[in-house]
Amino acid sequence: MNKKIVQPISRPVIGAGGLTGTWRTQRPVYDASLCNACLLCWIYCPEAAISKEDRTIDYTYCKGCGICAAECPKKAIYMEREESR
Amino acid sequence: MTKVFDSGNVACALAVKDVGVDFVAAYPITPQTSVVEKIASYIAEGEMDAKYLPVESEHSALSAVAAASAVGARVFTATSSQGLLYMHEILHYAAGGRLPIVMANVNRAINMPWCLYVDHQDAVSQRDTGWIQLFAASNQEIYDSVILAYKVAEEVQIPVMVNYDGFLVSHSSMPFETLEQDKIKEFLPPLDPPWRIHPQWGGTFGNVTPSEEYVPYRYALTEDIKKAGDVIVRCSKEYEKLTGRWHGGHFETYRPEGAEYFLFSMGSMGKEMEIAVDLLREQGIAAAGLRLRVFSPFPEEELAALLPAGAKLLVFDRNLVYGSAGGALLQLAKAAFFNRRDSLQVIGISLGLGGEDLPASVLVAKAREMMEVCK
Ligand code: SF4
Numbered sequence: 001m002n003k004k005i006v007q008p009i010s011r012p013v014i015g016a017g018g019l020t021g022t023w024r025t026q027r028p029v030y031d032a033s034l035c036n037a038c039l040l041c042w043i044y045c046p047e048a049a050i051s052k053e054d055r056t057i058d059y060t061y062c063k064g065c066g067i068c069a070a071e072c073p074k075k076a077i078y079m080e081r082e083e084s085r
Numbered sequence: 086m087t088k089v090f091d092s093g094n095v096a097c098a099l100a101v102k103d104v105g106v107d108f109v110a111a112y113p114i115t116p117q118t119s120v121v122e123k124i125a126s127y128i129a130e131g132e133m134d135a136k137y138l139p140v141e142s143e144h145s146a147l148s149a150v151a152a153a154s155a156v157g158a159r160v161f162t163a164t165s166s167q168g169l170l171y172m173h174e175i176l177h178y179a180a181g182g183r184l185p186i187v188m189a190n191v192n193r194a195i196n197m198p199w200c201l202y203v204d205h206q207d208a209v210s211q212r213d214t215g216w217i218q219l220f221a222a223s224n225q226e227i228y229d230s231v232i233l234a235y236k237v238a239e240e241v242q243i244p245v246m247v248n249y250d251g252f253l254v255s256h257s258s259m260p261f262e263t264l265e266q267d268k269i270k271e272f273l274p275p276l277d278p279p280w281r282i283h284p285q286w287g288g289t290f291g292n293v294t295p296s297e298e299y300v301p302y303r304y305a306l307t308e309d310i311k312k313a314g315d316v317i318v319r320c321s322k323e324y325e326k327l328t329g330r331w332h333g334g335h336f337e338t339y340r341p342e343g344a345e346y347f348l349f350s351m352g353s354m355g356k357e358m359e360i361a362v363d364l365l366r367e368q369g370i371a372a373a374g375l376r377l378r379v380f381s382p383f384p385e386e387e388l389a390a391l392l393p394a395g396a397k398l399l400v401f402d403r404n405l406v407y408g409s410a411g412g413a414l415l416q417l418a419k420a421a422f423f424n425r426r427d428s429l430q431v432i433g434i435s436l437g438l439g440g441e442d443l444p445a446s447v448l449v450a451k452a453r454e455m456m457e458v459c460k
């Protein structure tokens with residue numbers, strides 16, 4: 001019996017959930033001039049698509065859920081309609 | 086080796102103590118209660134080095150032991166009847182998670198109407214949850230089966246349920262022998278799971294999977310549970326070498342020499358059946374007893390291979406498959422013979438529900454009724 005394969009365990013890898021960026025109908029837009037670097041957006045983002053260093057958003061995986069914009073106390077992230085889809 | 090004279094529930098609790106279980110979570114229910122009471126007192130009095138978590142329900146009890154098992158603890162829980170049914174969802178979790186949990190299920194009828202006495206409807210209705218199910222019929226067999234259950238569960242990474250009859254066995258005192266802890270360790274090495282949840286690991290257990298990842302898990306479980314039948318027999322033999330105690334492999338047979346009728350049952354009924362077989366033999370009928378010890382995985386091939394040509398299988402089910410002629414054993418036995426031993430006759434009844442008394446005289450009468458139909 002191969003004990004390695006039997007248990008349903010998984011380790012995080014980039015893109016494990018597929019190209020979630022294609023799900024987006026709205027995109028979060030970050031305004032560094034308003035940001036106080038509290039990192040709430042970084043903690044809350046379910047796709048880990050926000051950079052801890054400079055809050056750059058990785059649009060390959062950002063699914064457009066809007067949680068970051070809702071959580072940001074400084075309104076430094078706002079949601080914009082995706083035009084080109 | 087110590088000789089003990091006590092109940093089936095105490096035999097179970099003693100085995101849990103001797104095996105060196107790390108974590109127990111349970112919710113009391115008649116007739117299981119004295120198992121977990123006893124374990125709680127072992128821990129309270131410092132005789133057993135384990136953590137005991139009192140929980141508010143059976144669903145939580147099995148959830149707690151599943152979590153503890155996933156961090157690498159050797160775990161135990163026990164229940165009966167409605168408690169087992171309440172665990173249903175987590176039974177699947179535990180098997181799908183391939184967690185080597187051992188649980189005692191003290192068989193009891195299920196509601197409605199309310200009934201506290203034995204039948205096997207609780208365990209039988211949880212057949213397709215991916216658990217291995219053993220049935221013990223004496224206090225010695227309970228003690229030995231719990232130790233065996235850990236050995237098997239930890240080798241195949243599948244949870245094991247040890248069933249025994251409520252009150253008839255759980256509350257009857259019988260003599261039995263225990264085993265020294267160092268001898269148990271020889272048979273059952275310390276738990277060393279291939280994987281465990283750990284703060285440094287940072288992974289997900291039971292993540293969402295697409296079909297192509299889901300399918301291999303399901304097939305691995307069904308293939309491994311099928312192979313577990315042989316593991317149970319091998320480990321039983323290993324245990325016999327160590328202790329001299331043998332209760333059978335998949336089955337325990339009684340007076341099979343030259344038998345024409347095999348009286349097939351499970352649980353303590355199988356012991357009473359030995360008296361019934363003696364009575365039938367006195368009446369000149371070539372009867373034998375066949376007590377099933379491994380309900381899941383059901384030993385299809387072994388059952389089909391066991392019976393001599395021209396034999397007739399009389400099935401005594403302490404459960405019902407609603408709307409059918411008998412119970413689960415009858416269906417499983419028929420399926421076992423289909424395309425393997427099509428010429429063998431199989432007939433069965435359901436009886437002994439809700440603790441209905443089954444003395445040998447009743448078993449003899451029922452067996453003779455079935456023999457009439459077989460002719
Ligand atoms: S919209 Fe959602 S997924 Fe995209 S960066 Fe914000 S929180 Fe993350």
Ligand code: SF4
Pocket residue numbers: 034035036037038039040041042055071072073074075076077
């Ligand atoms: S939540 Fe808003 S203020 Fe805080 S780090 Fe993110 S963008 Fe900046």
